[in-house]
Amino acid sequence: MNALSRRQFLVAGGALVVGIAMPGAPPVAAAAPTLPVPNPSQLDAWLAVLPDGSVQAFFGKMDMGHGIEVAIAQIVAEELDVDIDRVTVVMGDTARTPNQGGASGSTGISNGARPLRNAAAEARRLLVEAAARELGVQPSRLAVSQGVVHVVDQPARALTYAALIGGRKFNAPVEWNKSVGNFMDVKVKAQPKPRSAYRVVGQSLPRRDLSGKVFGTRDFVTDLRIPGMLHARMIRPPKAGLVVGRVDAEALRAKYPAVQVVHEKDFVAVVAPKEWTAVKAARALTVDWVKGPPQAAWPGHDGLHERIRKSPVLRREEAVKQGDVEVAFAKAARIVEAEYEWPLQSHACMGPACAVADVQADRATVWTGSQKPHSVRDGVAKLLGLPVDAVHAIWVMGPGSYGRNDAGDAAMDAVWLSKTLGKPVRVQGMRHDGTAWDPKGPACVHRARAALDAQGNVLAWDFTARGLSRVNVSFNESDPRDTLAGQSLGLPLNADLGLGAPSESYGFANKRLAWEVVAPLQQRYSPLRTSHLRDPLGPEVHFGSEQFIDELAFATGADPVAFRLKHLTAPRDIAVVKAAAEKCGWTPRAKTAARSHAKGAVLQGRGIAYATRSGTVVAVVVDVEVTPSTGRVWARRVTVAHDCGLVVNPRGLVQTVEGNVIHGLSRGLFEEVRFDADTVQSVDWASYPILEMQDAPEAIDVVLLDSAQAEPSGAGEPTIRCVPAALANAFFDATGLRMRRAPLSPERVKAALKKAGFR
Amino acid sequence: MPKINFTLDGRSVSVEAEDDQPLLYLLRDELGLNNPHFGCGLAQCGACTVHLDGEPLRSCVAMAPMIEGRTVTTLRGLGTPEAPHPLQQAYVDEQVPQCGYCVNGWIMTAAALLKKNPQATDAELRAGLAGLKCRCGTHASILRAIKRAQSRLA
Secondary structure, X not given: OOXXXXXXXXXXXXXXXXXXXXXXXOOOOOOOOOOOOOOOOEHHXXXXXXXXXXXXXXXOOOOOOXXXXXXXXXXXXXXXXXXXXXXXXXXXXXXXXXXXXXXXXXXXXXXXXXXXXXXXXXXXXHHHHHHHHHHOOOHHHEEEEOOEEEEOOEXXXXXXXXXXXXXXXXXXXXXXXXXXXXXXXXXXXXXXXXXXXXXXXXXXXXXXXXXXXXXXXXXXXXXXOOOOOEEEEEEOOOOOOEEEEEEOHHHHHHHOOOOEEEEEOOEEEEEEOOHHHHHHHHHXXXXXXXXXXXXXXXXXXXXXXXXXXXXXXXXXXXXXXEOOHHHHHHOOOEEEEEEEEEOOEEOOOOOOOXXXXXXXXXXXXXXXXXXXXXXXXXXXHHHHOOOHHHEEEXXXXXXXXXXXXXXXXXXXXXXXXXXXXXXXXXXXXXXXXXXXXXXXXXXXXXXXXXXXXXXXOEEEEEEEEEEEXXXXXXXXXXXXXXXXXXXXXOOOXXXXXXXXXXXXXXXXXXXXXXXXXXXXXXXXXXXXXXXXXXXXXXXXXXXXXXXXXXXXHHHOOXXXXXXXXXXXXXXXXHHHXXXXXXXXXXXXXXXXXXXXXXXXXXXXXXXXXXXXXXXXXXXXXXXXXXXXXXXXXXXXXXXXEEEOOOOOOHHHHHHHHHHHHHHHHHHHHOOXXXXXXXXXOOOOOOOOOOOOHHHOXXXXXXXXXXXXXXXXXXXXXXXXXXXXXXXXXHHHHHHOOOOOEOOOOHHHHHHHHHHOOOO | OOEEEEEEOOEEEEEXXXXXXXXXXXHHHHOOOOOOOOOOOXXXXXXXXXXXXXEEEEOOOOEHHHHOOOEXXXXXXXXXOOOOOHHHHHHHHOOOOOOOOOHHHHHHHHHHHHHHOOOOOHHHHHHHOOOOOOOOOOHHHHHHHHHHHXXXXX
């Protein structure tokens, strides 16, 4: 099976169950309203050996583009002793995969592969035992090679996996920990291989999903077509606080007879047989918007941080608390303090989200780009009042995914429209639906301070992140109250309060790392609702904390690398800082050099930042060139030292880290959601610029530290949290100026440098 | 509705089109072609790029009637797994795509750029690729792939 047909096989939901679909066509919906919900207590929920001996691994997490599909296949192939080309990874289909939580928190390999590794080891053990019985030898006399169990030294006395089990079920139990989501795991009798025996894990094997993307033959969720399917566009309020008054459906139908308008409370959509008709109808529809319940005006993006400072704190948590910070500050000879500001940011995926739904009286099928298809299933079941096993959610790659983007909203919209109209419906946003209406990464203000004694030793370190909630709408769509469909249909709010604190191992005796959440700018159905965006709160808080560590180093006359090495306590943390410094050829600097203020000068600087995330440790060094006349900051070279424990596929890991670097530079240099008192102004790529090729680094050097026996931890997000701070620290090194508000956009940088006398 | 006739990936097609219909919707909805993607509808991202008589065109803003009698090539027509365009091969060799939604714009734009300037410098490549978006941040590997394709074309 070549890469393309494998992909279709996967997307189509599998030949054994529903038959291979035509390219682009969805699988035939199951005839019975009740769908199988895989039972994680059964080995068969995790693995299948097909009649030809090939293996299917059922993965309840996702590969959203980092290439972990091949890494999962490597892990399964390793434990089973089959060729990797014989392993297919099935994912994203709620009827075929256990609910391991989808893509979430960079746990695809760290958590996601664990039960599959155990299941594969158990399958191998059972197959060897079965072969031992058939061949009349002790299991210890058997070896497995390429899916063939044979007597050691007698290769002719052999049985293939195909002969032993092909096409049949194991019917064997595994010990499920009863956890659903990220921590789902199973225990088995078999002992997985020791790392020293790995032949496939650790190899840079190529991805299997690229051919279709490169030759234009692969279908995205936007490309699905179902017979009889209608096309929809959602109509959102143009300004904050407006609700739907009258909808002039008749005038629209006079112009576009084929168009239907769906209007229920604040849920408004146009639906047409052709997509282009739906686009035009959405533009032509007249809605009388009226003022809803009174609410405070938005503060505008320039007033946002003052609003956050002045708003009452609804929830405070101290994530780290050591010693007595207040006592230490009372004894301080000197206090260093600073505030940092981070804006609202958009997922701004390559395309606005799309979903296709086919809702029948007693069941529903939804094709979604959401990185959490099981959450879509659960949310749809609640929205429609159907049992969970009557809803089939099938993931098909969407136009990018970096957290709780607009995909979950599209799924609920499509389902509600299909239910209302009794036909399959495809809904896709226009660009403004994606940029203006996707859930935003929260804005925040960070207050950092340190108490020093007379000799410049740090007595206490105190950091408080205050901002909009990271879970104003939940990080998944398992509850329709967290979606635009639910909110526009008047479901009660489900907002939660949460933020985050720095993650590091500085050994200051008195230390407090806290967060505080303030109220959202608008209570419901808001384009400025906040949720999880890649590495939630990582880039945000470390932009403050890791800049402040730099400020402390300079305030005490220390080199930023030496200062970190002096205070870090965890050996792996020390190792990444050392590795990054060594790789880039760091020269110690205890103060910024004098900089030319001459016209046309290009200023150069270098900065470092480091952080940890769920077991992964990263240090990033950025070399910048700053052009005062234009305000351009070019991260010309970036060096990353990365330790995520066992490395399954080094090349895939390096490219994942590279993506983190560039996404992090984009967020640190360009991205800020702009809005005024009632309107979001960032609606497209002109009003929400991101990094383009001109500003991509010339080189990204990645050093992978493979910690001796550490289990694999995540890589999809840890690097990005270091990038904006390293960038700002490099900017300081280049200019002697601190940029304490992100992004370091050309206009902001130009203004700051002009004020400081640069030309 | 008037019919328009043009050549699409080497075959002649004749299809009804509305006067105000962007080529993208014609290709996708009337001709069932999936690889040009809707990204913005504003010519700001490149995901819908095709070649019109060999020149890159943002099909989301080009009105269908303008292609009458002309030749449209899509990513699918640029090369196949059996006979790949050097950029497509380089994309696979360098393992470029992450989500893959933007691939169309980069390959189609770079293919036209390299046809005119096979030995474009790093600076020329960066300038020539301005305006294209990639949200997964694969820019470093995109540049590696284009340079790899250049060495193959040399």
